[in-house]
Every structure is written in structure tokens, then in C-alpha cells.
Amino acid sequence: MADEFIPTPEALENAPLAYENPDFMDSPDARILRIMAEYQEPLSRFRRERIQDTIVFFGSARFRALDVAAANFELLANTGSRERAAQQPASLEEVEHGRASGARLRLAGAAIEMAAYYEDARTLANMLANWAKGLPGPRHRFVVTSGGGPGIMEAANRGAYEAGAKTIGLNIKLPFEQQPNPYITPSLNFDFHYFFMRKYWLVYLAKALVIFPGGFGTLDEMFEILTLAQTHKLAKKISVVIYGTSYWKSVMNLDVLAEKGAIAPADLALFHFADTPEEAFEILKNELTTNHLDSTWERTARERASRAIGDDSVSPDPAPTAQDILGPDIASTR
Secondary structure (H helix, E strand, C coil): CCCCCCCCCCCCCCCCCHHHCHHHHCCHHHHHHHHHHHHHHHHHHHHHCCECCEEEEECCCCECCCCCCCCCCCEECCCCCCCECCCCCCCHHHHHCCCCCHHHHHHHHHHHHHHHHHHHHHHHHHHHHHHHHCCCCCCECCEEEECCCCCHHHHHHHHHHHCCCCCEEEEECCCCCCCCCCCCCHHHEEEECCHHHHHHHHHHCEEEEEECCCCHHHHHHHHHHHHHHHCCCCCCCCEEEEECHHHHHHHCCHHHHHHCCCCCHHHHHHCEEECCHHHHHHHHHHHHHHHHHCCHHHHHHHHHHHHHHCCCCCCCCCCCCHHHHHHHHCCCCC
């Protein structure tokens, strides 16, 4: 053994830091870190952007709005997808000249209906954003929020954007191609891997939900919130407006649940139906004012914040970070 030649090993490169090691960070062992990141990073940004609470819009992502220039409709292949479905609605020109087949004519009728809901969501979001912009306090109140994709989500972000207000998009990585809609405030544009973390942030800051016509995802979110409210798992009062009575009552009959004893009759008061932006706006404005703005806790908090900063307005600048406040006394970190 003493005579055996043992070569000197070559110099090693520095090992990657754990959080810069993609093999580890993308592995099952680091799943807890990825989950924590999808909690902490949005929290940090919401604080930085002075977001206190939200109004969340749910609804179909599959239908585009009526394109005024082209005057055509488009049906998407899947929720949030940018791919077109194989069977498209008949164009307005085909409808007007009687050249549309029965199936494509039915899809065109549905597309016209959904385009109307798009415009209603846009109008309602604009009304809410304009109202919320005038509320006093050091933070942004009742910020219009969506799942970040096309369809009703785009309409909600668009309405708030056109009001000159901040607006949030909580997107999700899906197997098919998906892009955030262009009306989201860039600093409040989020992308999630985990559905449950996205759901958490859709609900955690919400003081109201508006449920526009949609599919599985919309139904999932609506019943999840109603269940949380029914079982008193929310530490706040949340307003739920179901928009489009004829659509929703053709999809489901919630009165039967009460008649059969599956829910209490009082549970039907957990939500309201609305059919116009004006009707929905009045419901939301009245409930948000009664349940939140006029509550003793909120009035006291506003007065305390006003004394601390000297006025009732929201600063146009992001809130300072700890490093901004403490300056050169602490080392810069990444």
C-alpha cells in the first residue's frame, strides 16, 4: 500500500449554493421550498404595492371578446389556452348571409352571449375601480383581481386598467400555452405552479367575489368560497355576486339543495344574483361599506394610519423595504 501511487485529484469547482442548484430546487425534496416561495413572494409584493384587499372576478376564459375591427368571434381550445378550438363559431358575415351550419350558428349565439358578459365584466370592474380609488387610507382597497388569463379575466383587468387603477392577475402554469392578459399591472402580474397556492391568494385578500358565467374552474371556485363561508372558516365577511341569472339557473338549481335539506335555507343568503353592472355594483358597494368600511375596526385603523402618515391618501410610490428604510446600515442581499 505504501508503494502504490495515488494521483492528486484535480481541483474542484465550487459547489452551487443550495438555492441556486436547479437539480435540487426542481426536485421533490425541495417541494416545500417551492410552496413557501409561492406564499412569501406574493405576500412581499402585495405589501410593497400597498394592497389591502381585493374583489375577485371569476368566469369563462374560453371565449374572446367581440373584436370591433374584425367583427369575428373566437372559441378557445381550453381554459386559458391561446389555441383555437377545432370548431369555431360562425362569423357575423356568415350569420347575416345564412351560410352558417346549425352547430356553428349555436356557437355564434353563445359567443355573442359571452361577448356581452365580457363587456358587463369590463363595465363593472371599471365602476368598482373608480369607486375604490376615491376611498381614503394609506393602502389600495378592493383591487380588481382575476386569474390573469383571457375572457372574463381579461375583461375585469381591462375595466380596472381603463379606470387608471392597479389590477392584479394570478396566472397558473398549465400544460398548454397561456399568457397573462395585457391589462394587468406589471408589478402585480403573478404566475403560480401550484393550484392550491393560487387559490389561497385568490381568496385570502378577497372581500368580494363576482362569479360570471364559466365552466369547471368557475364552479370550483364558487363552491369552495361558499363552503368556507357556510362553515364559518373565513375570519371576514365576504360578498358573493353571481352574475347572469338565466345562465346560472339553467346550469344549477341551488333551491333544490335547500328543499332537499342538503343545505339550510339560510345558506341561500350567502350570495346574490345580479344581471346588470349597475345592480351588481350597488350590491357590492353597499355590502363592502357596511361590512368593512363602516366597521369600528376599520374606522379606528384608518384614523391610526392617518395620524401616522399625516394624510389619508395612498402614496403613488411602492412601500419602502426594510433595506430602503435602514439604508447602508445593513448589507445588500439578493
